[in-house]
Amino acid sequence: MPSKLKFVVRARRESVAPSLLPVFVLRTDNWDDYGHQVQFHLSYHDAKSTITHLGPVKILQKKSKDGEPVLLASATDLEDSFSELGAEYISLGQEDDYYTNLHTLLGDQSSDVLVALRDIAWRPALATDFEPTSAFRNAMMRENGAHRARRFGRAWAVGEPANEEPAFTYIGSIEGADANVEASFAFKRKDPVPGRIVGIIGRNAVGKTRFLASLGADLAQISRTSAEKLIEREERFPDGRPLFTRIIAISYSAFDRFKRPLPDSSSSYVYCGIRNDKGGLSRAYLNETYRRNQERIRERGLQDDWIEYAQTILGDLSEQLMSNLKAEIDSPTTTTDDQALSLLSSGQSILAHFVTALLAWIQPNSLVLFDEPETHLHPNAVASLFLVLSEILGKFDSYAVVATHSPVVIQEIPAKRVLVFEREQNLTVAHPLLLESFGESVTELTRHVFETIEVESVYRRTLKRLAKSESAEDVLARFDQGLSLSAEAYLLAQYGKKEGKNK
Template identity: 30%
Template sequence: MQFLVYRATRPPLPRGLSYPYVSLFQDNWDDFGWRCRFIATLHRSDDEDDDVDLGAIRIATDGDAFRVPQRDLPAVLEKLPARSASLGESIAYYRRIGDMPLRLRNAYLRAVADIVAKPKRRDRITSEKLWNDSFQREASSRHALKRGGIYIGAEVEEVEPPAFNFAMRLEGASGSHQFDIDFSTRDGLPNRTILLIGRNGTGKTRALSALAAAVMPPQVFTEASRKGMPSSVVSPPPEVSRVITISYNAFDEFPLPAEPSRAPRSTGIAYRSRASYKYCGLRTPDGTINVDEIEKMLAEALEPVVQSDRLDVLRRILATLLDPDRAVDLTSEDEEPRRLAVKGLSAGQRLVAAIFSNIVGFIEEGSLLLIDEPETNLHPGLLTSVVAALNQTLREFDSYAIVATHSPILLQQIPSPYVRVFTRDSTDQPKIKPLGFESFGEDLGELSRRVLGLADPERDFTHMLNDLYERHGSVEAVQELFPYPLGVPAMAHLFSLATDDEGEANG
């Protein structure tokens, strides 16, 4: 199989080049001085619709980085040099190869000397610095090395759920934010979501944005969005296939992805992606958002998924998020039913449908989702549906999520081992600790008081019930003061007061 290596716009088909062939766009990506990253496309015929955009690949030759001198570009190669070896940058690369006919797939994997297909080729990369600093620099590459074989019929390794320690230092804070993330299973409890919960100003949002910046190489992000990021450390580096950041806030702090290689800038679109990182949210260059933009975001998010093999998955998730009938209309292969279905949604429904459409279109096995305050601008009923749709998505794609929130509704649905509570003391010292009681299924009021401190015990309903009980003398007398039956927490408190009275009388 032949190769066309180029740097600028792909040239007309040179003489002597026959189909199928591989074009390699020679990227300027710099891995600590190593430059061996290419964007690979398989051309099966002169019809561009037959092209397979495979994505990023790193190539080494005889133990060194493979590179064609700029003066020789474009260059046609009958084959890669002897003792070459390559590795795809993400598991999506191998999924796309797996979709090829078997004969073409095997021919391509031999031509690029793929390491996942034949692990012995790893021995050709004799420089450990090249291997560690370039081929294994990105979390997605490390994940692809272990799991890419699923799609091409090669060996695979099991990947444990992500577990790592995180630390960052915010300007003005008297100490660092330090906490652990561990998605390991615990006796069958739901383990795919970890909740960072705390009041505003405790550092949850900054922690998520700093975590995104720490997991991915700096070239993934725009220079402007990298500025001001707090210094942070992740240890050990997690093995995840992709990182997806999600926010409903027009003023979120997630870093924005840089321009994809040889792809034009998207303007007016509230989501962007680069390599194995995707920002999915509301932020635009001018920082504004309106209903028309949300509608446009949803329409553009639906189109590629509807035309892909993930249509049924998206339909099931949208049915959980909205309802089955709307899900069918939104995922129709005809544009007009989709357009009418989008028009019939509220602004909040359009927003969450767009975000989940983007997630389904980009997520791969082993992805990490970072979600900032999903309760923003959503009523409780829709928020509950978002949680259900998120759980469904994570199970479907064997992925994980870290969610920053101050919502007791979300806290109520997460077992305590997967909760981290953010607070600050009087000296502005950050404190992050595990939850000391069971949150799963707990009363919302109890969660609000004990975790978020939203109701001062001296001013909440129990204080009023104490006064009423003291004045009226019995549970029944207090009940009669209210036009409707009291709720379970109020009645439990009244009965506890009555029990205390009986104990004192008998004592």
């Protein structure tokens, strides 16, 4: 790299003259951040015209003079060429890779570029005058990637790991409840006991779905917001708001509460489900979303991963059907009627949608919010889904919160990472599970965790009624295969109660 830096500004497809090399190129971007156009893409062109893409960067420009109320340009205007930005500018990379790529390319000299661009991760004090503005809140700091960059960019630029702790506490609101619900998420990356998934369980109507939706909205800035709202949001994370690169909200229920902004490759929040952006249900929308997610997988070069996970999650498929799925992920399709997806069962289709959406959007340090993964699925399929989810989280160093009614899910999560939501009248509370769930049998979890033993079921009601008019032998004779031990014990207990009453 030359001793004196050179930067040039070019349109997206505009060429760079060989006489300018080597040079850093800032390409303009017409992306609109709530009325602000401040995004550029930085790359380095060396003397041999080899291009190294470094990543997106947002640059703010102050138009007001010192002593005047701060006024920022709605569209940042840069000189066609410069060696360093003036005092009226600040910049911030928008992704982890921006800083790690700089270090890979330049080593210790990466700081020279950050100083020249007045980067606020490198020199935090430069942000002081800009922080009160809407452009700073809603443009430069719009995405979680920007918040991560501001906190960890300096470490990444010098080749040091960021000191990140994924565990956090959240105080969420549930509509209709008299008080907020405080819950702690004890994620731990290197725990030998599975530490990347936290489960939420509870009866219907305790507020699990609403809580999950509230958490997703507060973990990522989905819409334009005021300074006051940002302060209120931060207060809902008493130990500090975790900065996940992306929040992926997944639900295949028609009644989910997740927000549904249109997906975009730079967004820190993505909704993956069966409802369109207007809340409706449409097969055409599902097919289009599936194809779009396949295209993202191809762009990311994850076709082999998709095939591996699809084979695991879909189980035994015919060779022809698996061949069709492989061909489909390897090359674009333009029709909707002859897709291999249409040959799958409804449950298999849900699984295919899940693995495709997750691989399309997950990034390192993402958080997946999955509402009732057991919806539409056989218990064996739930187990396969959970296995694939765990593998993908590990591969991408990411985490998940799963709200569920399924003991098949809970038996894969240690009790210290299972939150039980309970509601008394208008008050919902969250507390840790008191029975060790990890590896416990589905039967025991069903009895002790999901409390079905306390609920009048069809079989209990039937056995209780029969015991009133028939002998135990006559009732047992009605079942050709015999009753299970638990059902027979329940039946015999009815005769014990009858004898007790007659004494």
